[in-house]
Every structure is written in C-alpha cells, then in structure tokens.
Amino acid sequence: MHYFRIHPDLWEDRLLKLKACGLNTVETYVPWNLHEPKQGVFEFSGFADIQSYIELAGKLGLNVIVRPGPYICSEWDWGGLPSWLMTIPDMRIRCDNEPFLNAVERFFAELLGRLKSLQSTHGGPIIAMQIENEYGSYGSDKVYLAKLRSLLTGNGIDVPLFTSDGATQTYLDGGTLDGTWATVNFGTDPDASLDELEKYQPGLPLMCTEFWSGQGMRWGVSHRLRDPKAVAQCLERILARGAGVNLYMFHGGTTFGFMNGGLLLPDGSFSPFITSYDTDAVLNEAGDPTEKYFEFRKLFAKYNPDFDTGLAVPPASAKKAYGEIRLTHAAELIANLGHICDHPVHSPNTDCMEDMGQSYGFVLYRSHMRGPRKTVKLTILRPHDSAYVFINGVFTKKFTRNESDFTLHSELLLADNTIDILVENMGRVNFGHHMQAEKKGITQGLIVNDTHYHHGWEIYPLEMKDMSRLGYKPLDTMPRTPAFLKGELIIEDAPQDTFLKVQHGTKGVCWINGFNLGRYWNALGPQFTLYVPAPLLRKGANTVEVFEIENISDTSVRFTCKPEV
Template sequence: MGIFEVRENVFTYDNEPVRLVSGAVHYFRIVPEYWRDRLLKLKACGFNTVETYVPWNFHEPKPGQYRFDGMADIERFLRAAAELELFVIVRPSPYICAEWEFGGLPAWLLADSDMQLRCYYKPFLDRIDAYYDELLPRLAKYQCTQGGPIIAMQIENEYGSYGNDSRYLHYLKEAMVSRGIDVLLFTSDGPTDALLQGGSVPGVLATANFGSSPVSSFAKLREYEAEGPLMCMEYWNGWFDHWGKPHHTREADDVASVFSEMLEAGASVNFYMFHGGTNFGFYNGANCQLYNHYEPTATSYDYDAPLDETGQPTAKYEAVSEVLARHAGQSSDILHGMLPAPAERAAYGRVEMQEQANLFGQLNALSEAVRSPVPLPMEKVGQSYGFICYTTHITGPRPMEQLHLQEVRDRALVFVNDAFIGVIERATMEQTLSIEVPEGGAELRILVENMGRVNYGPYLKDRKGITEGVRLGFQFLFDWTIHPLPLDELSQLAYGAVEEHNQPSFYRANLPIEQPADTFIDMSGWTKGVVYVNGFNLGRYWNRGPQQTLYVPAPLLRKGVNEIIVFEQHGMKEPSIRLTDNHVLNGTNEG
C-alpha cells in the first residue's frame, strides 16, 4: 500500500518527494505479447511512470457487452507495469481524443438521434454509469492505496476544448469516487484562459498539455493552479499523420531541449507519446475543424515517438535518455543495460493472390439486408465500423443528370448497373456525379466507407454512411436495400479465380513461413482498402500516402500457413503483395 499525494508544490509517495517522468503507452495499440517489451524500454530510458488512456468503445463494443480480453485486457497491462515497478497514470474518462475513433466514445450512442455528448444529459450519464460499473472496480484494486501501481486518474480529457459544463465534470468526479477511486484525480487542458476555465474542477489538480514554450505555459497554469506541483500531462514530442499529408517528424535535439527546460523548472512530465503503436482495425480517428475539412488519421500511430511504431528506440529515445541521465548525475548506459533485444524482422517476399471474391456477389453472405425508404446511417442499423452498401432501382430512360449525396460520411463509390461511375468524398466540396439512366432503368449502388469518426473539436457527433438522402436532379430517391458491412467476419466468403475488373473485391493468399517475425506488408501498386492476417484486421492502406507499408507484429503470425486477405476497393497493378523488413511511413504506394 502506498500514498501518492500533493504536498505544497511537489508530489510525494509515502511522504517522500517524487518527480513523475512518464510516457504514454496505449495497450490498445499494441499486441499484448509486446506490452512488457515496451514497458521495459520505457524504464530503461529512465522513466518511472507509464500513462494510458482507456477507450470506452474498445471495452463496450455493443451496449451492455463488455470486453476485457486480448488487447483489451487492461488488468494484464497493469500487472506488467507493477512487475517492473512503474507508477501508472490512468485516464479512463468517457472521452479520450487520442486520435482514436470517436475519441473513444462508442458509436452506438449515436443511434439515439437526441443523444447529447459530454454534458449533463441523463441518457449519456446513464450509459457512463453502466460502463463505470464494469470498468472502475477492475481499476480500483490496482490503485496504490490497495498496493497496486495506479497513482492518479483523470476525470475528463481536455474538456475546456469542447465545453464548460461544470455540473458534468463534478458528476464524473463523484462517479469515480463513489466507485472506490481514492487516488489523486486530475484534469488536463491546453494552457489558455478559456481552456483552463472550461476544463478545471475545484479541488482537483489541473495539468497542462503543450509541445513547446514551457515557461509561458506553466505561467498560465499557475494563474489557475496557484499551489501544487507543475505537470505537463501531454508533452507533444511528435505528432500524428493524416492520409495525404507528409509523415510528421520533429528533431530529437529540439525535443530534448524543451524537456530539459521542464525539468529545470521542477516540473513533472508525461511524454505524449512515448510509444505510439498502431491504429489496428477501423479504430483510427479523424479531425474536422471546419465543416467540410475532414482529415482521417493514418493506420500507423508512430507519432515520431522515442520508440517507433515497431517498438525500436530512435534518436529521440537516446536524446531524452541523456537529458534524464544528466539531471540525475549518472550515465545513461546504466539504464540501457536493461534494454531487451530488438525484435527479429523478416522479409518473406512476394505473395501472389490466389483467389478472389467480388463484394457485390457476396453481400447477402456478409450481412442481412435492411429495407428502408431512405438511406439510413450506420448507427441506425446497429453498425459501428467498416462499410455500408445502399442499393435502389431508378426508372429510365433519363438523360444525364446530377446525382447528389446530400451528406456522405465519408467516402462513397458509385455504381450504375455495377459499372463504376466515380467517387464522392466528404473531404471535398464536390458532392455530385453525373449519371445517365438507360431505357428500362438501372440499379444504383453506393458503397460508403466510414474512414474514422471525428475525435476532436466541434463536429464530434459524426454519424456515418449517407445521412441526408440521395437525389437525382431535384428528385429524392426512395426504397433502398441496405447491407451493413462491418467486415469483422469474413469466413462466409466464397472465392473463385482471380480476375481483372474494377469492382471492390476480396483477394486471398496463403503465406507459409518457418518462423514468425515482425514484418511489413508493402501495398505498392494497390489503391485503397484493408488487410487481414489470420483474421486480424491490420488496418487501412491508401495510395495517397504517407504510409506505404502495414506493420505485422510477429504474434499475429504462426508457423506454417498464414491467411492473408486484402479488401481492395478499386484495383491494383498486379494481384500480389510483398512482405518486407523495411517500414515505409513517408511515401506513396503508387509504385
């Protein structure tokens, strides 16, 4: 049992002053077999604390259905940290941001058209209470007051950047305390007047999030937190990537210099991120600060962090370690002796796709159709992630007219009689295509991809699919057949020979290997889609870049035959992929 608390302007643990040098490591972005490796490297860098968010949507994928196994086994993660004698900061607030799908909120909340988010709205609070009834007792037993590693928990995340409902924040605080949370509680916000005013809670430690200018940032924090230790809860030492933009990097010397300033100020620091990991599956988020300026986050969450996406130390790791060693008056070599050996990598070479299954021929095998007069968004048909297909019949003949998708979220492929017509994207201002309907009419089919719900800012309420109807000219089109396509179960697909065409298709291959090792799937020559290895969704690829390869951790592979499935929306130069030992995060896969 230990007591972590605030005394005047310092943290203490069992009455002894302690400075927190923490790093963010998200268990939900790393395969469990690698958790201990990442935590060992954190400690070997000189850190004494690990911080993690807790994503609600990862633990309650459907209302009342909870998951705490595999990558969601947070208790296993906490035990690993405890075994390495690391403190743990947990941020279990309903909303986490984190460039994670919907900021960690469950998509099924949006099935209720009246739902209000992140405020004192009883239906929202009722769902939080049910979730906390499951989650918080699992965390409470790992608190330092119970002999565990957890020293602090967050009430809400950067709430001042969203709202100012103090009643809601107080409710969350009491929800935690009433369920046995008795460690230090805190909030974190950007260092501005509005953000600290909106996000702070009386009697709860306020911390600040920033990536530079520590002197002025801490000075602003001091205006609102007159006493207590200074802490940067998120030191943004890197940044995340959007599709179609360059891979973000930041010079190691600059990161080390700002970090050194914070240590000299006597502050505690949490590196966001220390190790980013991967947005496996469909869990990447998106940003949308202006209504139509939608930018989905890439699959890689490398973040240009001290440990790269694969868990290997970078120049930034060395620079940060040297700063810590210098302030401690010791050599960084002492701690580096704890570093585990690098994971083995393998280049398994070229793999030919051996079978193909056309999506439109498999719709009824993949899902149960829903009949509706209007195109319904995903949430209204009980779907959270993936794709959704809308089909209707248009009478003909009709001359060339404009097809309007009044609101598509996020990317629609349009087909007339199964012939590809074009793409309509939320991220562009152009929301129409010209189509012509022959005599006898035509089947209109629209395949929409959820590219990731907005995770930050004013457009958080982000329903997916077609949300405001479809028009041909001025005429709304009614009577739709809807196929929800979460693509979480592909065993029902019926494959045939590989053929050349431009329709969305699944391609399957077998990869025999002697020894599993970390590897990367190079998607050069493919256009856009998703890759599965042994049933595990690795995430999205897109020839817009910057990410060209998908990371495959060795634990996802097995000795013997491995199944690889690629769902390609458009087409490829050749029906083959290449497994390499080199990760490419700053390029395009058009080669």
C-alpha cells in the first residue's frame, strides 16, 4: 500500500482497513523521482511524507517493510528513477556505474537519515528493507547489488535485507545476492514458485513479496478481473506452506498527475498505464472493501493466530453524485503560451524535455518556414509520445509513437508560416531492459523534404503546475483545441468522495482546486472517470479545470458516485 498514491488525510482509514483484514504489516515502495524531483532538491512533505506514514502505521500496531529502490517498477514513471539522471554524462542506470551510484548515494543519505530511527532495532515499526527491485528482470550485476547493500548498511540500516524477483532460475540468478535473503513474486501457481525458491535457498523462510491479486491497467486494454474465490484459493496455498505473503496490491490508490509509467511491448509498441491504480485490489481505488477483502479476511482468521477477529471493518467512504456542471470559461493553449511558460528555450534543435530540466507534461515546439509553397514534406523523427502539428494555428495532423511513418505534406500559404508541434509525454517505460533511454519530446528533429534538419526553435516546456495566469475568457463559442476550460462545483455540505467524468471530451487532463487528478482518454478507455477524494474538495466553490487536447463537443462535465473503470 503506497503512501504516495493515497491522500495523506486518508492514510489512517486505509491502514485500519488493512489491520482489520487480518494483516500485521504494510509494505511500501519509495519513488525516488517524487522525493528528488530536481537534482539536489528533496521533498518529504504532503504525499511524500513517508516518515509520518510509517510512524502512523507503527502507532496503529502495524509493522512496515520499506522498498527504497532506487528502482521500484510499480507502473510508475521510469520505475521511480528521476528523469534528470538522463542529463548526467556517462550515466548508465541500474548497474555499477559511478555517476548512477553517486546519485543513489546522495538520495539514500537523505531518505535513510529519516528512516533509520524508525527501524524495529531502534523501537520503530520497520522490520525489513529491500535491495533494488526485481533486478533479475533487468540485469545481473552483483557488484552493483553489493554496493547498494553497503549503502543501506552504511546509512544505519540494520534490519534484515532481502531481494525480490520472479520465481524462475533466470530471474533468481540475475537478481539475488549471496548472503542476502531472497524472496519471489508471482500471482498464480504458488507451489511451483515456492518450490523454486526453496530449491534456490534451502532452509530459509519462504516469502512471496508480491502476490498479484490483480494487475495494472493500460490505455486501450480491457480490464481483466480475477475471480475472488480463485485468488483466495491461491492465497491459501501460500499460507498453508507457512510462507510470508505481501498482497500486491492490498490497496492501489491513484497515480495522480503525470506519474504513470508504461510498457514497451514485444512488438515495439509503447503502452502507457492509466491514472487509476485500482489493479483489481483488495480495497478499490476509493478505499472500499471488495469481495476479495472478505474472502482474504477469512483466511487470515484461520492462519494468523494473532488476528483479533473482533476488529470492526471501517465502513466504505461516503460518495456523492454532485451531478453536471458547466465549464463556463476557456483559454486556448496557443494563445496562452506566455501565461504558462515564462521562459521559452531558444535552440537550433528540438531539445528533449529532460535536456531543458523538464520531467513531465507537454512541450510545444515553435518555428517558422518561408513561403508560400504549394507543398512541403515534413518528417518528425521519433516523437515521444503523441505529437500534434499546427500550421499557422490550424491543426494539421496527429502522430503517436507507435506509428511507423511520421510524415505530413502541407501547403504553406503565407510568406512567414508558423509551425507548432505539441508533444505529450505519456509516461516513461517502467519495466525491463528497454528503460535505459526514455527521453521525451521530439527526440531527433524535423526533416524538410527528405533533405535537411529544420533548425531554429522556440520551445515551451509545459509541466502545467500553475495555471493561475491563464487568460480565461467567458465561453460564447466552443474553443479551438487544445484548450483549457474552467468551471465551478458548488458544495453545500461537508465534501464527499466523487468521480469526475469529462463525458464529451476525447483526451486530456483534469484539475480540482489546482490539484492534478490525472489523465482521461475517452477514445480508448478503459477508464472513463477520475477519482476525487473528499479531502481535495471544500465546502463552497471548487475550481474545476480541464485541458482538452483533441476535441470536446460540449462544455458540461459530470460528478458521479460510481467509477467507470
């Protein structure tokens, strides 16, 4: 259960539900890119306040297992690695590389300095820490793993350390480390997986660090649910072996903002994860117990002798369908570039996001071409991930990373023609050996008539952290997209959980009171609503903002009491 995917005001509710299910320990990853968003700038407040989360778990009588990475996977952007690593010379991630390990060392010093007093060896709730994460699915550098172990112990970590990998010899050969306890991850066939682990390290306790009760969802891929009773039967086979087990996920929560990751599939296509991290978990995205919860609770009553079955299960949160509201003001993106980007970058080339110090969001490339010309052929080289081309302010063509041809032919009508290319970062690859280079933007350039690179760009990094200066105007006609739209939700009583649906939109991002809820992509699904936890709302007026990239046919949005995922 990840602190960074749950509103801090709701941590206690989720932890109490975990305890009432019969579990005695909560596990969490630690995303490096959340805690060090800029090199040398550390964040440990709000959603990133891991200390308070661990202290609260201990106060509630729970143990804690911490998985500090530096890589976490977790369907999270670049597996938790900060994008600024890509700008460091000679950088090679997740191996015995001096620039990488120097950066890890600085992060671990900051993180572990806050956690070492919370270990069980010092009277705190932390009982174990993990070295790296599923490393056998990426590499086999034992020197690297040993140096990570030394960084942990050198920063005062003295609780048991462990590794976790897939339950086959190949994964275990790559990801384990002599002298360190090995554990395995799986979702089915527990006996075969535990047998493989037992064969690999006979005589040591068996542990499934990730028992996958469901899976993360990707845009355009239907949501596959696992039968609760079948999953419970699988879980019982683990418990009957006397093995430890961590449920992945007990509660998934939400990947708010732009923090989702993605997969590079065997056919080379890129497939990003959705905003919801429900994962068919034991608690759903809003923290409500599911059928799995009560099936699993019966098992823990049977196999956990310390489980107080008299503990009441906290109720599901109150939900409210606030109904339909109208977005009454709009601000077209291209007309507002100067309001959301103070300092455009001037470069001969189409610099990537990372090279401009940008991690997430969008980037707009602007240049000029002489005309008039009857036709010109433009080829974008390797756009990551979606590119929208505008010529003299008129939308011309869209490209996605998965296409094989990024060429358009267009007439240039004016003597001085403005070329705008908006590129969306849809999340970086978070798993496998494809992770090494995941820069975003136009990664190689623009070719004109198969002849030469086009040079001379004005580049607008758009992380969209502050929209307070947007030039919103009252809506009298539908705006030209991409555009921001704004309205108000009036709440008369205490706020309750709700779900936002941009039912007339195609693809975009939503904010509530300035908080980035995440992406919607109605053209693909399977997610059609965004979870709005009650603590993000307030009594009275609430500002709702929508950035629609492609097309919106009506300015109404709807708040419902049920998710559509």
